[in-house]
Amino acid sequence: MIDTHAHIYATEFDIDRDQVVQRALAQGIDKILLPNIDLDSIAPMLQTEAQYPDVCRSMMGLHPCYVDGDVKQSLAIIHSWFEKHNFIAVGEIGIDLYWDKTFKAEQEMAFITQLNWAKELKLPVVIHTRDSIEETLTLLRQEQDGSLSGVFHCFGGSLEEAQAINGLGFHLGLGGVSTFKNGGMDKVIPHLDMNYVILETDCPYLAPVPHRGKRNEPAYTWLVAERIAQLRETSIADLDKQTTKNAQILFNLNNL
Structure with a gap:
């Protein structure tokens, strides 16, 4: 099983990161994919990947919540990292209109810029959308030339x-929200195309039931899988097999 979106390099894990990784491995989660968010997260992310080279794989991108007036300078630094390190994706990128719309234009510019990197580098993208699915889809339709792939995470x-x-060739990342009683996903999950579904935690955020409101961690990917399997009336083993295969293909994990 693969946790395709985990921020285990975050300070929330500084006191027990090794135990967190060991709990994930004990639960059968043998790959943990790390999305970057800003300039400050690069060093701890790469350090975490170096510490667990058989488990963790890094991505590189600028998260929309960290886009500001200096976005061009930030993007230049982020882009320079692709020449220094082998990343599995461009991410986490996207549009977030939940907290603040001040830099909406800059967010859109950063998103399109990073989509173009993905085309050049032949890498998938990991997309963050909050209160912005329609805006994100509009931009993605403009940029999709058949070469873009990736996931709408969370x-x-x-x-x-x-x-x-899915019509644009993109996957869905399902995490803790899938287990929430009033999240509405119980009506959606039974009808999804499972060829386009991958599992994630987005830890330390959005812990699944019964840990909702507490710190999330990669071991809880299992709880997400359990709920999706239940809603689809299938076995966890079959769900694991399908979602792991999807993630391996999307992120080209078998050839690393």
Whole structure:
């Protein structure tokens, strides 16, 4: 099983990171994929990957919540890292209109810029959307030339949105929201195309039930899988097999 989106390099894990990784491995989660968020997260992310080279793989990108007036300078530094290190994806990138719309134009510019990096580098993208699925889809439709692939991580939208995302050749990252009683995903998950579903935690955020409100961790990927299998009336083993295969293909994990 693969946790395709985990921030275990974050300070929330500084006191027990090794135990967190060991718990994940004990639970059968043998790969943990690390999305970058800003300039400050690069060093701890790469340090975590170096500490667990058989488990962790890094991505490189600028998260929309860290886009500001200095975005061009930040993007230049982020882009320079692709020449120094082998990353599995461009991410975490996207549009976030939940907290602050001040830099909406800059967010869109940063998103399009990083989509173009992905085309040049032939890498998938990991997309963050919050209160912005329609805006993100509009930009993605403009940029999709058949060469872009990736995932809308932390998906919690409607079936129509899921189908629109799949129609562009993109996956859905399902995490803790899938287990929330009032999240609405119980109506969506049974109808999803499982060829486009991968599992994630987005830890330390969005812990699944019964740990909701507490720190999330990669071992809880199992709880997400359990809930999805339940909703789809399938076995966890079959779900694991399908989602792991999807993630391996999307992130080219078998050839690393």
